[in-house]
Amino acid sequence: xxxxxxxxxxxxxxxxxxxxxxxxxxxxxxxxxxxxxxxxxxxxxxxxxxxxxxxxxxxxxxxxxxxxxxxxxxxxxxxxxxxxxxxxxxxxxxxxxxxxxxxxxxxxxxxxxxxxxxxxxxxxxxxxxxxxxxxxxxxxxxxxxxxxxxxxxxxxxxxxxxxxxxxxxxxxxxxxxxxxxxxxxxxxxxxxxxxxxxxxxxxxxxxxxxxxxxxxxxxxxxxxxxxxxxxxxxxxxxxxxxxxxxxxxxxxxxxx
Numbered sequence: 581x582x583x584x585x586x587x588x589x590x591x592x593x594x595x596x597x598x599x600x601x602x603x604x605x606x607x608x609x610x611x612x613x614x615x616x617x618x619x620x621x622x623x624x625x626x627x628x629x630x631x632x633x634x635x636x637x638x639x640x641x642x643x644x645x646x647x648x649x650x651x652x653x654x655x656x657x658x659x660x661x662x663x664x665x666x667x668x669x670x671x672x673x674x675x676x677x678x679x680x681x682x683x684x685x686x687x688x689x690x691x692x693x694x695x696x697x698x699x700x701x702x703x704x705x706x707x708x709x710x711x712x713x714x715x716x717x718x719x720x721x722x723x724x725x726x727x728x729x730x731x732x733x734x735x736x737x738x739x740x741x742x743x744x745x746x747x748x749x750x751x752x753x754x755x756x757x758x759x760x761x762x763x764x765x766x767x768x769x770x771x772x773x774x775x776x777x778x779x780x781x782x783x784x785x786x787x788x789x790x791x792x793x794x795x796x797x798x799x800x801x802x803x804x805x806x807x808x809x810x811x812x813x814x815x816x817x818x819x820x821x822x823x824x825x826x827x828x829x830x831x832x833x834x835x836x
Contacts, residue, residue, distance in 0.1 A: 656688040664696045672699035705760055707750035708743045713764060716743055720760055728759030732766040740767030770826045777820040783811045783834055790830070798829030802836040810836055 667676050677695040680686065703723050708716045717727050728747075738744050744763045748754060771794055778786050783800075790797060803814060815833035818824065 658691045660691040660693050662693045664698050666701040667697040668700045670697040702753040705748050705752045708746045711743050726759050728761035732764045734769035735765040736768050738765035773824040775818045775822040778816050779813050794826040796829045798831040801833045805835050808835045
């Protein structure tokens with residue numbers, strides 16, 4: 581370990597580091613708040629930095645090598661993969677469990693047994709189109725999936741309370757317990773009308789117009805009025821401006 585003394589000039593520090601790298605291929609720095617990268621910038625010594633990089637690689641390279649290095653490389657222990665298993669939290673190819681536990685003391689050349697993660701289990705999303713909401717919930721739960729957002733929309737093609745579409749799409753492979761959102765049919769939308777004024781029109785004109793709607797002719801009464809064309813509508817109920825829903829009836833009074 582190199583320990584810098586207060587008052588050392590930068591040239592002396594640079595030469596000491598270079599000699600240490602040349603002799604053992606590495607260096608450990610102490611009493612330097614900047615770390616090696618910061619010290620290189622401070623010394624402006626590219627030769628020293630280059631020597632370090634050539635012999636040891638960059639800091640990220642060294643850390644990556646250490647992560648990939650088997651356990652037995654540093655401790656004379658042997659790494660043995662006993663099994664693999666799915667795990668929702670630990671990504672694939674990472675260690676899920678080990679035996680003995682961390683901190684245990686072992687003799688040289690003994691095995692450290694590990695279980696390696698296969699990542700989260702991928703589950704194919706079922707095709708839910710045309711199914712009822714209850715059937716959809718059962719199908720999702722049986723696969724470890726959950727029902728997400730449910731929305732409704734009027735439809736003339738899909739029966740009421742049946743699934744129109746879904747997200748994600750069928751057979752998409754997802755990790756355990758994702759949400760599957762569905763769009764549900766509310767059935768055919770009920771039509772509504774604003775009652776027009778039909779007084780003065782003939783019964784024939786009224787009948788032709790009402791046949792194009794889902795409204796019905798209600799009670800028809802007759803009254804004689806001299807000089808008025810036969811079949812003219814005299815009164816109506818509901819009155820003009822009244823809101824009518826699908827299947828509503830319209831009562832009229834007609835001249836005879």
